[in-house]
Amino acid sequence: MGHSGKPSKVRLSTTPSAQALSALKLGDIVYLDGLMYTAREGVYMRALDDQANIPMELPAESAANFHCSPAATINADGSFTMGAVTATASFRFSKWIGEWMAKSGAKLIVGKGGMSQADYKQHFVPNGAIYLTTVGYGTGALLGRGVENVEAVHWNEELGLAQAMWVLKCNNMGPFIVASDLEGNCLFERENAKISAFIEKAYEGTRPATLKRYGETDDRTDEVI
């Protein structure tokens, strides 16, 4: 699972086969082709909590859920101006992700910073899905270039532009990094483990604050997500 030298680059469909997904290793660089839709808290609340009908055929049209809202605008004539595209941190959507996968058949969850290994094991592995993280963050201009067309925007009136469901046609859109594999291994937790020994050393010569914080952790292998 270790990396040596430069990460390898692959192109992947947004309706990927199980075989294509099984070939991906943690740390691989991915570029996407096909339709991808954005869904974050607004879409999850509307589709799952409020049980609204999802305005797309999922996963036939797209099996790629992007935790994103683009810097884009709807022009007076109904056309779109697409600027930069940057993901938002995915860990906040943990409570919805299992139900969303069951409903949408998503195979690719694309976002910022990954999710926990526990989420991967519990929700991603049974659904044959993996997580792709954006790079940086964020390479908004590069990802914006990878959007060939804005196919549609749904629920913008109900949710506002920043929470709407944008349907993007991707053409060699990237880079993304494979942050979980089909077995549910987690790239970020692997990196955390490698770094934890250095962290202890950096703390040498410091002292804990006189005034404690109620409920605070001193376990430096811990994460805030």
Added chain:
Amino acid sequence: MISIEVIQRTAEQLMAKAAIEIPQDYLAGLQTTAAEEDGDLSSFVLQAMLENYEAAKEDRRAMCGDTGCPRWYVKMGNEARIEGGPVALEAALRRATANATSNIPLRPNRVHPLWRTDHDNNVGIGAPEIEYGFEPDGEWIDLITVHKGGLFGTDYRMLFPSDGIEGIKRFFLDSLVAFGKRGLACQPAIIGIGLGGSKDACMVLGKRAACLRTVGDRNPDPKIAALEDEFKELGNSIGMGAMGFVGKSMVIDCNIEVGYCHTGGMQMSVHAFCLSSRRAVARVHADGRVEFRTDPDWFTDYQRRETVEWDIPESQVKSA
């Protein structure tokens, strides 16, 4: 009299410059960091960011899709007079923010905290923030826009004199490690530290230290300047790089600002100005001239003054 029309037009240009053009000082800092980074994944990330800045400039497209929270810092020379007064100024900055959001475009991030109402223009209650500063001399107005990312990398803590430098270091590391894992802070960042003041003033100082000073700049107090160097090195020695991958690029620079505080306390705040450190500045003169720059030059001797009266330095005294 400074024309309000020139102010609004300049403010719209600043919104675009901040969103699209990475400031030269940050770019140079990141290039240096990228040359020294040897972690494979962390290196890949930094190279992608450098390519991203080029793509943004070529396409005139925002470098990051998350606009952050656009805000304004306004500084006025003591003799500056604005057409229509401060109310007209604030209206012009709100208009410029709204227009730029659809024209560039930027992501309309600003919503009501409870009702999530989105005007799709980054304007609302208290948004954009407009903060003011003054300088003893001049008829100009400086317009500074900062689009700082919003959710991770910032923290506050009440420390005490007994916590000392060791306590300050601990909280600095706590903040970097907490938000550095998985790259939530979008590092490597300009880390701003506020020390002292009161809780609100401490947050303001730290944020300004991150956003209104440049990479390579040092506090005029030599002991604070030495701390800035030390903290930069400490931050880069954690073993963590971009996106929380193994590496050594966490801190592009560390800027510390202080304010006098309660005798029993030593407030501390930490702020991270991210890989898209968006700031742009223009000085608008009474005669209509506009000069663009990227250094806010906010922390002048006047802003950091300690005395009751401001004694104008000899060099600045006007001849009678």
